Amino acid sequence: MSDATQKGDRVALPVGAYETRANGWYGLWGLIATEGALFVFLLFSYYYLLFHAREPWPPMEMPKFNLSGPGSAILWSSSGVIWVAERLVKKSRRVLASLLTALTLVMGIVFLGIQVEEWAAKPFDFGGSAYASLFFTITGFHMAHVLVGVVILLAMLVWTVMGYFNENRNTVYSIGAAYWHFVDIVWVFVFATFYVSPYVLR
Amino acid sequence: MAEQSRVATITTPNKELADKLFEIWERPHTLYGWLASVDHKDIGRRYLVTAFAFLVLGGLEALALRIQLALPNSGVLPPEAYNQTFSMHGVSMIFLYAQPIVSGFANFLWPLVLGSRDMAFPRMNALSYWIFLFSGIFIYVSFIIGQAPNDGWFNYVPYANKEFNPGLNMDFMSLGIIFLGISTTIGSINFVVTWMRHRAPGMSINRLPIIVWGTLTASVANIFVIPCVSLAFFLLWLDRNFGTSFYNVAADGQPLLWQHLFWIFGHPWVYVLVLPPIGLTADALPVLCRRPLVGYTPVALATVSTMAIGFGVWVHHMFATGLPGLSLSFFSGASILIAIPSAVTVFALIATIFSGKPIINTPFLFFAAFIILFVIGGVSGFMTGSVPVDWQLTDTYFVVAHLHYVLIGMNVFPIVGALYFWLPKITGRMLSERLGMWNFWLMFIGINVAFLPMHLTGLWGMPRRIYTYGPDMGWTTLNLITTVGAFIFAVGVLLLLVNVAYSLKAGAKAGPNPWKAGTLEWATPSPPPPYNFVVIPTVASRHPLWESHLGDSKHRSYVYRGYELSDHHENVGTTTVDAIPDIILKMPGDTILPLLLAIALAVTFVGMLFHIWWMVAAAGFGLLATLTAWLWPRAHLGERTEPGTAGASS
Numbered sequence: 048m049s050d051a052t053q054k055g056d057r058v059a060l061p062v063g064a065y066e067t068r069a070n071g072w073y074g075l076w077g078l079i080a081t082e083g084a085l086f087v088f089l090l091f092s093y094y095y096l097l098f099h100a101r102e103p104w105p106p107m108e109m110p111k112f113n114l115s116g117p118g119s120a121i122l123w124s125s126s127g128v129i130w131v132a133e134r135l136v137k138k139s140r141r142v143l144a145s146l147l148t149a150l151t152l153v154m155g156i157v158f159l160g161i162q163v164e165e166w167a168a169k170p171f172d173f174g175g176s177a178y179a180s181l182f183f184t185i186t187g188f189h190m191a192h193v194l195v196g197v198v199i200l201l202a203m204l205v206w207t208v209m210g211y212f213n214e215n216r217n218t219v220y221s222i223g224a225a226y227w228h229f230v231d232i233v234w235v236f237v238f239a240t241f242y243v244s245p246y247v248l249r
Numbered sequence: 250m251a252e253q254s255r256v257a258t259i260t261t262p263n264k265e266l267a268d269k270l271f272e273i274w275e276r277p278h279t280l281y282g283w284l285a286s287v288d289h290k291d292i293g294r295r296y297l298v299t300a301f302a303f304l305v306l307g308g309l310e311a312l313a314l315r316i317q318l319a320l321p322n323s324g325v326l327p328p329e330a331y332n333q334t335f336s337m338h339g340v341s342m343i344f345l346y347a348q349p350i351v352s353g354f355a356n357f358l359w360p361l362v363l364g365s366r367d368m369a370f371p372r373m374n375a376l377s378y379w380i381f382l383f384s385g386i387f388i389y390v391s392f393i394i395g396q397a398p399n400d401g402w403f404n405y406v407p408y409a410n411k412e413f414n415p416g417l418n419m420d421f422m423s424l425g426i427i428f429l430g431i432s433t434t435i436g437s438i439n440f441v442v443t444w445m446r447h448r449a450p451g452m453s454i455n456r457l458p459i460i461v462w463g464t465l466t467a468s469v470a471n472i473f474v475i476p477c478v479s480l481a482f483f484l485l486w487l488d489r490n491f492g493t494s495f496y497n498v499a500a501d502g503q504p505l506l507w508q509h510l511f512w513i514f515g516h517p518w519v520y521v522l523v524l525p526p527i528g529l530t531a532d533a534l535p536v537l538c539r540r541p542l543v544g545y546t547p548v549a550l551a552t553v554s555t556m557a558i559g560f561g562v563w564v565h566h567m568f569a570t571g572l573p574g575l576s577l578s579f580f581s582g583a584s585i586l587i588a589i590p591s592a593v594t595v596f597a598l599i600a601t602i603f604s605g606k607p608i609i610n611t612p613f614l615f616f617a618a619f620i621i622l623f624v625i626g627g628v629s630g631f632m633t634g635s636v637p638v639d640w641q642l643t644d645t646y647f648v649v650a651h652l653h654y655v656l657i658g659m660n661v662f663p664i665v666g667a668l669y670f671w672l673p674k675i676t677g678r679m680l681s682e683r684l685g686m687w688n689f690w691l692m693f694i695g696i697n698v699a700f701l702p703m704h705l706t707g708l709w710g711m712p713r714r715i716y717t718y719g720p721d722m723g724w725t726t727l728n729l730i731t732t733v734g735a736f737i738f739a740v741g742v743l744l745l746l747v748n749v750a751y752s753l754k755a756g757a758k759a760g761p762n763p764w765k766a767g768t769l770e771w772a773t774p775s776p777p778p779p780y781n782f783v784v785i786p787t788v789a790s791r792h793p794l795w796e797s798h799l800g801d802s803k804h805r806s807y808v809y810r811g812y813e814l815s816d817h818h819e820n821v822g823t824t825t826v827d828a829i830p831d832i833i834l835k836m837p838g839d840t841i842l843p844l845l846l847a848i849a850l851a852v853t854f855v856g857m858l859f860h861i862w863w864m865v866a867a868a869g870f871g872l873l874a875t876l877t878a879w880l881w882p883r884a885h886l887g888e889r890t891e892p893g894t895a896g897a898s899s
Binding site for chain 2: 063068069078084088089091095100102174176198210213216218219
């Protein structure tokens with residue numbers, strides 16, 4: 048008999064969704080890979096059109112940080128909040144974990160609200176220019192992902208409150224939290240592209 | 250309820266265990282049971298049948314095109330009908346047949362060759378099939394109402410823009426391909442995770458059948474390139490419906506952005522279509538040559554490196570678009586470089602035949618013909634990889650001949666060979682050899698009569714995608730020969746259908762291992778039971794069933810002794826590289842949720858097509874509800890604390 052099974056024969060194996068050995072954890076990485084690729088191609092389209100542009104880019108005005116700055120700060124710090132919440136879930140600290148999950152959820156919603164303001168404050172509309180189309184499409188794609196993340200956070204909040212997770216069963220929570228980190232990391236690249244790169248590439 | 254951990258029982262197959270597993274895994278034989286099935290064998294069969302139906306539809310469209318082109322100034326298909334027919338032919342073959350058929354084989358075979366009870370995500374597997382079916386219907390509805398895609402399978406702008414193409418045609422195409430892409434992505438993630446986690450203990454990565462390498466490589470590529478084509482079509486849909494300016498040159502958009510996004514997807518997609526059939530060949534052909542594959546490691550590496558280089562060749566579809574010379578040189582070099590791994594595979598297969606004792610039967614002939622067609626299609630591809638040659642030949646029938654040698658030769662031929670080889674495992678019955686020989690020779694003569702002269706048609710300057718030509722152009726004879734070849738080929742395909750029907754009705758019983766093959770799927774009865782293996786096998790070599798035959802005394806695989814795993818739906822999870830068991834996975838059972846989710850998605854896309862936003866919103870709530878039910882943590886899957894134990898007791 049091969050070594051592989053001999054090792055497996057003697058030890059007790061975890062049963063069900065166990066930490067990073069659960070299929071769902073691997074599935075999440077597949078999702079992140081394909082969603083990450085989507086944003087790579089979105090940003091590829093941005094830079095492709097930027098380098099072929101003949102009109103001023105961005106049109107009308109340079110991007111402002113009055114809304115996007117606080118919005119970004121809130122979104123990125125929410126990653127830290129859920130990181131702590133996940134640690135608490137794994138220690139079966141249900142009440143505190145629920146509160147911090149709820150806080151992450153609220154931070155996500157505030158970010159979305161700020162983004163809606165940001166959209167309304169733009170002096171151009173969807174079809175005005177390639178830049179405008181890219182701005183609304185790419186930030187829109189990201190907002191859609193944040194919205195999905197908010198729904199996931201809501202579900203995780205409900206499940207945490209219901210006592211579904213403890214020190215042994217918490218993979219579902221970790222998967223949801225990892226998705227939220229992904230959404231926040233994507234925003235780094237989107238933010239850098241729309242708000243920082245115009246000042247650098249000018 | 251799932252306990253935290255346990256030492257899995259090791260046992261030998263026995264009647265009680267088999268009965269118990271049957272009780273657990275068998276689905277009810279009712280309509281609901283059929284619709285709710287998540288068994289990979291059901292899903293694989295459905296994929297095969299549906300993809301084959303699209304092959305037949307695409308084939309009928311091809312025949313209509315060939316009737317139109319048989320003679321000059323023919324009026325069988327008016328220009329717009331011709332545009333829609335050739336576009337639907339391409340879309341059917343490339344999107345709805347060639348990839349899904351491969352998914353069909355992989356779905357059926359993977360858990361069997363890997364020694365697993367099912368795929369990693371059985372419910373997502375069912376979902377990917379339903380989405381494939383619905384998106385295929387979605388696209389074909391356009392054909393029925395006379396508004397089918399009419400801009401080829403590559404949908405170049407500006408012709409695809411609203412301005413020049415005001416009907417629903419390209420909206421059907423855009424949304425249909427985005428819809429189908431969801432299916433492909435889900436299926437690909439499922440294959441990758443199955444490869445990582447669902448292999449029999451001991452099946453380290455140097456012991457994988459080549460079909461696993463082929464499908465795995467294609468799946469990894471899909472995960473990265475499907476978003477690109479989905480995005481390209483989404484931006485097209487926005488341009489057409491909401492006045493955005495991605496491809497609109499008047500507002501700083503770029504028509505060439507379409508070509509980049511499409512071919513960044515499109516060229517890896519070609520390898521997605523051919524690497525898994527190459528894998529099927531590399532597994533089945535050696536069995537028919539009575540020896541292991543020559544050069545297993547080089548072939549596996551060639552498979553992976555073909556795809557790696559394949560990501561960097563897309564611009565060879567755009568040599569004539571005025572890109573800088575440096576860029577052309579780079580992509581030309583990469584396109585020519587790719588001949589090296591392709592040649593490795595070809596020589597390994599030839600060496601396998603020459604050093605083996607081949608049995609000349611129908612599947613052998615299909616696999617051997619594949620090698621010949623691979624070389625012809627490869628050489629014409631190599632030629633057009635050179636920029637000056639491509640400038641001469643691009644947009645002529647030379648390219649049409651090339652791509653048909655590649656796609657028919659490297660997808661259809663190995664697929665039909667694989668059907669002769671594995672259908673006995675799927676249905677339990679053999680196909681007729683006599684009909685098979687007729688089937689093979691008609692298809693082989695047909696493809697060469699149709700497409701070998703077509704190289705000349707292209708060299709003589711006939712452009713692609715034209716609906717007719719004048720009698721004075723000198724293309725008449727060649728076109729007539731091609732049409733005759735197409736019909737010979739079609740009769741061959743018809744005989745295949747007859748053969749399958751005959752086999753289902755009166756074929757000889759196959760038994761578990763009709764070819765005396767060496768891999769795990771042949772250790773199961775034909776057709777396999779719903780749980781696949783009574784006990785989980787342990788693998789110690791590439792050919793678990795051939796070890797004594799090959800005089801391999803070093804390795805000893807155990808097919809008839811292994812993990813029992815019979816507490817509801819269970820499977821062992823193993824590490825990715827060495828396949829050492831590290832978890833007992835709880836698998837979900839049959840459920841209707843995948844079908845409901847696919848229906849909700851279909852309604853969403855119909856709403857988007859006709860701009861019925863309340864319908865999109867309603868379907869969105871349906872999606873949300875279905876997903877919530879789907880993802881709700883379940884105690885019996887070990888996803889949450891046991892009810893009543895007050896999990897979090899802070």
